[in-house]
Amino acid sequence: MIGPFVTESVLAYGYAAGLLVTAAGLDLLARRVAGRSERHREPGHAPSHDGHEIVRGPRPWPHSEAGRFHRGLALVLVVLAASLTLVEAVRHPAWPDLALAAAALAAIAVTGRWLTGHLRATPADFPEPGQKAANHDR
Amino acid sequence: MVPGAGTRRGLLVSRRWIQAAALVSVFGFFVMGVLALRTYAAKPPVPRLVASESGQEVFTGRDVADGQQVFLANGLMQYGSVLGHGGYLGPDYTADYLRRAATIALRAHGGGDRAREQVRQEFRANRYDPRSGVLTYTPAQADAFTALVGHYRGYFADPHTGKGLRPYAITDPRQIHQLTAFLSWTAWIAAAERPGAGYSYTNNWPGEPLVGNAPTADTVLWSVVSLIALLAGIGALFGAVGRWGAHLGWRGRQAEAVDFRSPDQVALTPAQRVTAFFFLVVALLFLAQVLLGGATEHYRADLTSFFGFDLAGLLPFNLARTWHLQLSLFWVVAAFLAAGIFLAPLMAGGEPRGQGRLAWTLLIALVVVASGSLVAEGLSIHGLVPPGSFWGSQQFEWLDLPRVWQILLAAGMALWAVMMWRVLRGTLARDSRGNLPWLFFLAGLAIPGVYAVGLLARPGDTFTVTDFWRFWVVHLWVEDFLELFTTVMVAYMFVQLGVVRERVALVVIYLDVILYSAGGVIGTMHHLYFSGEPVEHLALGAFFSAMEVVPLTFLTVEAWSFVQLGARQHMESRTPFPHRWAVMFLVAVGFWNFLGAGVFGFLINLPIVSYYEIGTGLTANHAHGSMMGVYGMLAVALGLFVLRYLIPAGRWPEKWARVSFWSLNIGLAWMCFATLLPLGFLQLHESVASGYFEARSLGYLTGSTTTLLEWLRLPGDALFIVGGVLPFCWIAWLGVRHRGRQAAADPATGLTPAPRLSDVREPVDSA
Numbered sequence: 001m002i003g004p005f006v007t008e009s010v011l012a013y014g015y016a017a018g019l020l021v022t023a024a025g026l027d028l029l030a031r032r033v034a035g036r037s038e039r040h041r042e043p044g045h046a047p048s049h050d051g052h053e054i055v056r057g058p059r060p061w062p063h064s065e066a067g068r069f070h071r072g073l074a075l076v077l078v079v080l081a082a083s084l085t086l087v088e089a090v091r092h093p094a095w096p097d098l099a100l101a102a103a104a105l106a107a108i109a110v111t112g113r114w115l116t117g118h119l120r121a122t123p124a125d126f127p128e129p130g131q132k133a134a135n136h137d138r
Numbered sequence: 139m140v141p142g143a144g145t146r147r148g149l150l151v152s153r154r155w156i157q158a159a160a161l162v163s164v165f166g167f168f169v170m171g172v173l174a175l176r177t178y179a180a181k182p183p184v185p186r187l188v189a190s191e192s193g194q195e196v197f198t199g200r201d202v203a204d205g206q207q208v209f210l211a212n213g214l215m216q217y218g219s220v221l222g223h224g225g226y227l228g229p230d231y232t233a234d235y236l237r238r239a240a241t242i243a244l245r246a247h248g249g250g251d252r253a254r255e256q257v258r259q260e261f262r263a264n265r266y267d268p269r270s271g272v273l274t275y276t277p278a279q280a281d282a283f284t285a286l287v288g289h290y291r292g293y294f295a296d297p298h299t300g301k302g303l304r305p306y307a308i309t310d311p312r313q314i315h316q317l318t319a320f321l322s323w324t325a326w327i328a329a330a331e332r333p334g335a336g337y338s339y340t341n342n343w344p345g346e347p348l349v350g351n352a353p354t355a356d357t358v359l360w361s362v363v364s365l366i367a368l369l370a371g372i373g374a375l376f377g378a379v380g381r382w383g384a385h386l387g388w389r390g391r392q393a394e395a396v397d398f399r400s401p402d403q404v405a406l407t408p409a410q411r412v413t414a415f416f417f418l419v420v421a422l423l424f425l426a427q428v429l430l431g432g433a434t435e436h437y438r439a440d441l442t443s444f445f446g447f448d449l450a451g452l453l454p455f456n457l458a459r460t461w462h463l464q465l466s467l468f469w470v471v472a473a474f475l476a477a478g479i480f481l482a483p484l485m486a487g488g489e490p491r492g493q494g495r496l497a498w499t500l501l502i503a504l505v506v507v508a509s510g511s512l513v514a515e516g517l518s519i520h521g522l523v524p525p526g527s528f529w530g531s532q533q534f535e536w537l538d539l540p541r542v543w544q545i546l547l548a549a550g551m552a553l554w555a556v557m558m559w560r561v562l563r564g565t566l567a568r569d570s571r572g573n574l575p576w577l578f579f580l581a582g583l584a585i586p587g588v589y590a591v592g593l594l595a596r597p598g599d600t601f602t603v604t605d606f607w608r609f610w611v612v613h614l615w616v617e618d619f620l621e622l623f624t625t626v627m628v629a630y631m632f633v634q635l636g637v638v639r640e641r642v643a644l645v646v647i648y649l650d651v652i653l654y655s656a657g658g659v660i661g662t663m664h665h666l667y668f669s670g671e672p673v674e675h676l677a678l679g680a681f682f683s684a685m686e687v688v689p690l691t692f693l694t695v696e697a698w699s700f701v702q703l704g705a706r707q708h709m710e711s712r713t714p715f716p717h718r719w720a721v722m723f724l725v726a727v728g729f730w731n732f733l734g735a736g737v738f739g740f741l742i743n744l745p746i747v748s749y750y751e752i753g754t755g756l757t758a759n760h761a762h763g764s765m766m767g768v769y770g771m772l773a774v775a776l777g778l779f780v781l782r783y784l785i786p787a788g789r790w791p792e793k794w795a796r797v798s799f800w801s802l803n804i805g806l807a808w809m810c811f812a813t814l815l816p817l818g819f820l821q822l823h824e825s826v827a828s829g830y831f832e833a834r835s836l837g838y839l840t841g842s843t844t845t846l847l848e849w850l851r852l853p854g855d856a857l858f859i860v861g862g863v864l865p866f867c868w869i870a871w872l873g874v875r876h877r878g879r880q881a882a883a884d885p886a887t888g889l890t891p892a893p894r895l896s897d898v899r900e901p902v903d904s905a
Contacts, residue, residue: 008843015816022811065718066725069803073729076804080812084850091846126718 004096012088013104016081020111023074027115030070064125071119078112149570150641155648156572162652166659173675180672181602182327182339186271190280197319203598205320208313210533210597211518211525213456217303220324221340221669222752224535227302227437227455229834230753233344235286235325237831240348242285243278261329261349287318299448302437302455327670341676343668343749344830353749360677361746364684371685397713397897401783404893405881407483408494414784414873416476416501417777420469421870427465428859433458435855439848441840457519460538461512466765468508473773475554477627478582480780482561483892484634485575489561491888496557503550511539526597536612537592544593551586558582574640577647578630581623588615602670613662618654624772625650631779636896657685667745680745716782719795723775726803727768734763750825754833756818763810774866784873794865801861808854817847
């Protein structure tokens with residue numbers, strides 16, 4: 001026991017919190033990847049044939065889909081945190097532990113909603129020939 | 139005379155790249171040579187005779203060698219471990235023997251503090267006489283041996299399957315005596331002090347207070363040094379990238395705009411079409427491997443029954459794990475060989491007559507070796523093959539296939555190298571020895587060459603020596619040479635697609651050779667901290683393997699530049715980019731390279747962590763994250779790349795490729811984060827807090843919390859198999875069903891022209 005809490009519960013909810021932090025880290029990584037692709041969208045990178053140097057305007061894919069990959073895995077970790085919390089709440093249904101479980105579930109819900117929004121806002125953007133805009137292939 | 143010989147194409151990169159790569163490689167292998175000599179010179183002795191103080195024989199050196207073969211032939215290295223190396227369900231038998239023998243001795247001395255001190259002194263004293271070759275056991279040690287022969291007789295002759303072993307696994311009293319002698323020897327080198335040193339032959343591993351085993355000063359010191367090396371290496375890396383970043387890695391611009399050819403426009407050579415069957419075999423071996431993985435995992439979740447069925451009578455844990463590990467190597471290597479067969483004609487511009495028949499020969503040989511070795515391992519573990527049989531038993535972990543099959547596999551890979559030479563010889567004669575075709579050929583040639591080094595690990599030799607050579611295969615072959623060949627292949631794939639220029643690809647390959655040779659070659663020794671090697675192996679292994687994380691970080695960062703460079707081209711193409719999912723699998727390789735190999739690997743790399751952790755859940759976590767995450771994903775990427783040209787564009791199952799990609803990655807992430815990582819942390823805590831013996835006990839592994847974590851893995855595993863592997867099998871089946879379009883051979887020369895994968899649309903001068 002750790003204070004009024006069962007040791008296993010504290011470890012499980014602590015690990016669930018660690019998973020949420022890792023998921024947030026993956027989301028940050030996805031944002032950096034997406035940022036890289038956004039930078040490529042900026043003007044000034046248009047194809048040019050007027051000199052010795054050719055500078056093309058790379059578009060988002062595969063950065064866009066890689067960002068989606070990272071955000072997908074981040075959501076997997078959130079689902080895992082929720083599963084672990086629910087299983088632990090069933091194993092140790094005493095009130096002090098359930099209070100911890102409720103706090104963990106609240107954090108999971110907030111993180112899950114936040115990351116789901118990010119995933120929805122990250123299209124795969126796989127290019128079709130001649131296509132200029134994102135195709136939002138999900 | 140090869141046409142065109144004598145007029146070689148010039149070297150595309152500075153000669154300094156070759157000199158640097160050669161220098162670093164020669165240095166690495168020179169040090170490895172020195173360490174090999176030190177292994178033989180400073181290995182723990184196997185006594186000619188172990189006798190009691192009265193001169194009575196306890197066991198002989200021959201018993202130790204034969205006992206090692208009994209241990210291996212019964213697949214016990216895939217159940218438990220010795221000196222920390224092996225499976226994770228059974229105990230570490232070195233720690234097991236040591237604890238039991240010390241406890242028996244303590245009891246014999248009457249218990250209490252004085253008895254404890256006496257036991258400690260008895261076990262630490264080195265009574266081996268090198269002149270006579272006789273090791274003298276104290277009466278307590280000799281009595282403990284006798285008692286433990288009885289213990290292991292009962293343990294291995296158990297008629298039940300409650301431990302995951304087959305019933306009556308070993309019943310022959312002579313074999314039990316030999317096996318106990320082998321375990322006793324490993325326990326002796328773990329506790330007896332190395333002459334002239336204040337620690338045992340195994341650097342005091344395993345931690346065992348009863349015999350005074352605790353981490354040595356070197357274990358702590360070199361952990362600190364390796365941490366500093368890592369930090370300094372990362373700092374130097376970023377400094378170098380800042381200073382020379384513009385000239386390193388996937389930099390530069392492709393000069394042409396290209397249009398990717400539709401797979402329907404790509405006519406294949408006969409051998410390229412045979413790769414369809416290779417990838418079907420790859421997929422089926424992959425499926426078998428993961429099903430066996432499911433079985434081994436079930437043993438950890440519920441040891442006593444497989445949903446009501448007593449599986450261990452037929453497929454005991456050690457057999458399931460043997461096959462699981464062997465198949466992981468087979469399907470990955472088969473995918474690499476197939477990709478080589480597919481790429482070589484692209485490099486040479488054509489394929490000579492007879493290459494298709496050779497490809498069939500190689501495929502049949504691989505199937506025969508794979509199935510033959512698996513059957514032999516099954517027969518051996520079921521006791522139907524005598525220990526040490528050339529034909530039927532070997533079973534070092536990862537080098538499980540019996541010796542004859544091991545030789546045949548090396549021969550099969552040599553045949554593949556000959557096939558590469560047949561296709562490439564004209565190109566090789568015309569090109570600089572530092573350019574891509576030569577690197578492709580030499581990297582390919584190293585695959586059978588380095589694998590064959592594993593033949594130096596012979597079941598009857600001193601375990602320390604066998605482990606040294608074994609890790610030439612497990613680490614050096616898998617982690618360095620397959621990685622190098624991979625880099626060359628992936629680079630060439632993108633050169634063929636017109637995505638990167640050959641010169642850029644060459645720079646990356648040379649950089650890869652330099653970075654991996656700097657850390658990875660000598661870093662092999664991080665597997666051998668506690669195997670009975672002298673302390674310099676620990677020091678060099680810790681220092682150089684910490685440096686391995688540096689290239690992993692760099693190459694992960696570079697992978698993004700590579701993908702970015704590729705993105706420029708396929709966005710400009712007027713035709714669809716055909717390799718969406720092959721590229722996404724390469725993205726996954728980059729992710730898992732950093733997480734599975736880099737982070738999870740470094741987590742267990744420091745000697746002080748490894749001291750408590752070796753052979754526990756965190757090793758399994760690293761193994762799955764890196765082996766499947768890097769090499770598995772890569773093999774699937776290679777498969778999808780090739781299969782794209784074997785399946786007509788209209789029949790390409792885009793949806794199933796996407797399902798497979800997501801399912802394999804989600805399944806693997808779930809596997810690691812739901813079970814392997816948390817279980818590993820808990821087991822590490824148990825090892826530090828209670829002891830290594832306790833952390834490896836079945837009592838701990840079948841506890842309530844660990845069982846819960848094992849069951850938690852089920853959804854991820856199910857998704858991995860059903861959503862990840864089965865769709866890949868379906869895609870591979872479509873490859874066999876359609877097998878691409880055959881190109882016409884030149885009737886005069888017999889040469890089949892290789893297809894172009896892209897067309898240059900706008901040649902443009904570039905700076």
